Amino acid sequence: MTSKHLLKMSDLSQADILEILALADQMKFNRRHELTHRVLEGKTLGMIFTKASTRTRVSFETGMFQLGGHAINLTSADAQFGRGEPIEDTANVLSRYVDGIMIRTFAQQDADDFARYGSVPVINGLTDLEHPCQILADLMTIREHLGALAGLTVCWVGDGNNVCNSLITGALTCGMKMRVACPVGYDPHPDILNAAQKNPDFVLARDPREAAEGAHAVFTDVFASMGQEKDAQKRLADFAGFQVNMELLALSAENAIVQHCLPAHRGEEITAAAFAAHANEIYDEAENRLHAQKAVMALLMG
Ligand code: CP
Ligand code: NVA
Numbered sequence: 001m002t003s004k005h006l007l008k009m010s011d012l013s014q015a016d017i018l019e020i021l022a023l024a025d026q027m028k029f030n031r032r033h034e035l036t037h038r039v040l041e042g043k044t045l046g047m048i049f050t051k052a053s054t055r056t057r058v059s060f061e062t063g064m065f066q067l068g069g070h071a072i073n074l075t076s077a078d079a080q081f082g083r084g085e086p087i088e089d090t091a092n093v094l095s096r097y098v099d100g101i102m103i104r105t106f107a108q109q110d111a112d113d114f115a116r117y118g119s120v121p122v123i124n125g126l127t128d129l130e131h132p133c134q135i136l137a138d139l140m141t142i143r144e145h146l147g148a149l150a151g152l153t154v155c156w157v158g159d160g161n162n163v164c165n166s167l168i169t170g171a172l173t174c175g176m177k178m179r180v181a182c183p184v185g186y187d188p189h190p191d192i193l194n195a196a197q198k199n200p201d202f203v204l205a206r207d208p209r210e211a212a213e214g215a216h217a218v219f220t221d222v223f224a225s226m227g228q229e230k231d232a233q234k235r236l237a238d239f240a241g242f243q244v245n246m247e248l249l250a251l252s253a254e255n256a257i258v259q260h261c262l263p264a265h266r267g268e269e270i271t272a273a274a275f276a277a278h279a280n281e282i283y284d285e286a287e288n289r290l291h292a293q294k295a296v297m298a299l300l301m302g
Contacts, residue, residue: 001299005115005122008108009132009169010195017139017174023295024140024288031066031291038068039302045069046098047125048114050076050105051226055262056125056133059289060102060297067294069301072098091118100301103127106227121300123293128227129189131162134261135170136296137288142217144288145257145281150175155215155252157181157208158242158269159235160188163221163261168196179203181211183238208242212251219259220244220269236268245271257281 001019003011012020030037045064049057057073064071076082081090087110094101095118103111103122108129115122124132143149154171156164160182168188171178178201180188187193187204196202205211212218223239224232244258258270258278262285266272275282 001296004300006132006296006300007111007115007122007124008130009135009166009173012132012170012173014173014175017136017170020136020292020295020299021140021143023298024136024291025144027294027298028288028291036068037066037294037298039298040064040099041068043067043069043099043301044097045071045297045301046074046094046101047071048074048079048081048101048103048105049125050082051126053104053125055286055289056102056104059293060125063290063294063297067298069099069297087113088117090114091116095119100297123296123300126162128225129162130166131261132166132170133289133293133296134163135166136292137285138167138219138259138261139170139174140288140292141259141281141285142257144284146216146255151177152216153177153179153214153253154217154219155179155181155211156219157211157244157248158220158239159186159223159225160193161221161225163219165189165192167219168192168202172196172199172201175201177201177203179205179211179215181205181208181242183242186238208248209251212248215252215256217257217259218244218249218252221261222263222265223269239269243269243271244274246273246277249274249277259285262286 001016061071091114100121102125104125108127111124223235260282
């Protein structure tokens with residue numbers, strides 16, 4: 001990896017992504033065969049959470065343990081940053097104790113500031129803008145199920161949110177064709193959209209059927225992300241027709257896979273039937289968070 005941190009998907013070149021995925025595959029193989037891979041012996045990861053998490057929390061903490069290291073969970077409920085201690089001080093001090101910081105929070109600027117003020121690698125575990133660790137796991141899952149990345153068509157149906165932003169950059173970086181179907185007003189972040197629209201492999205559609213036609217991997221995510229709960233009812237109405245269901249999936253390529261970062265709201269962005277038909281791929285995707293993040297930590301902190 002050429003970057004010291006993983007703050008955004010654009011920190012990674014195609015070669016970086018392929019390096020991470022190759023190591024992630026190795027991590028998965030090792031775990032399946034009970035081979036140890038203790039490259040972070042004696043190292044500690046500080047994990048900062050100002051939003052809820054199941055997968056990110058458990059996969060990072062378990063990943064550190066499996067690599068021979070240790071992880072500390074810090075939440076806004078019980079750490080001083082939750083009482084207003086500046087990031088400058090928190091980042092400076094944590095850098096004197098730990099060997100890496102994972103942060104899940106609202107503003108991307110806060111994650112960027114941890115990298116700016118601290119002296120250890122910082123990994124974005126989700127912000128309002130991006131979720132790069134998720135997309136590394138998703139790319140790993142596509143490759144595992146479909147055997148390739150470059151040349152395949154990825155489709156996103158729903159909110160142009162953090163996961164969508166990172167997917168656009170990640171898929172295009174890997175030479176994939178990326179189609180996004182969002183209702184007007186829910187487009188991806190303008191900077192990411194502007195960069196993507198320079199690439200002929202990118203299409204922004206208003207009709208989910210146009211995006212899903214012949215797609216090899218169909219992605220969706222919740223209509224209201226963390227922090228948007230008060231708009232949930234309005235969003236439910238605004239996203240009418242932007243649901244992944246069996247009818248939409250009938251348009252996708254034969255053997256197309258479905259990806260959902262989870263948690264899922266069955267009956268909203270995805271039907272229970274579509275979820276059940278693709279649950280195996282979705283749970284593989286969740287599992288691959290562990291292997292992909294172990295690869296990232298080994299490369300950044302090893
Ligand atoms: N997909 C994901 O990041 O899940 P958590 O919110 O449970 O960490
Ligand atoms: N877009 C969702 C992803 C959760 C993992 C959110 O930000 O809440």
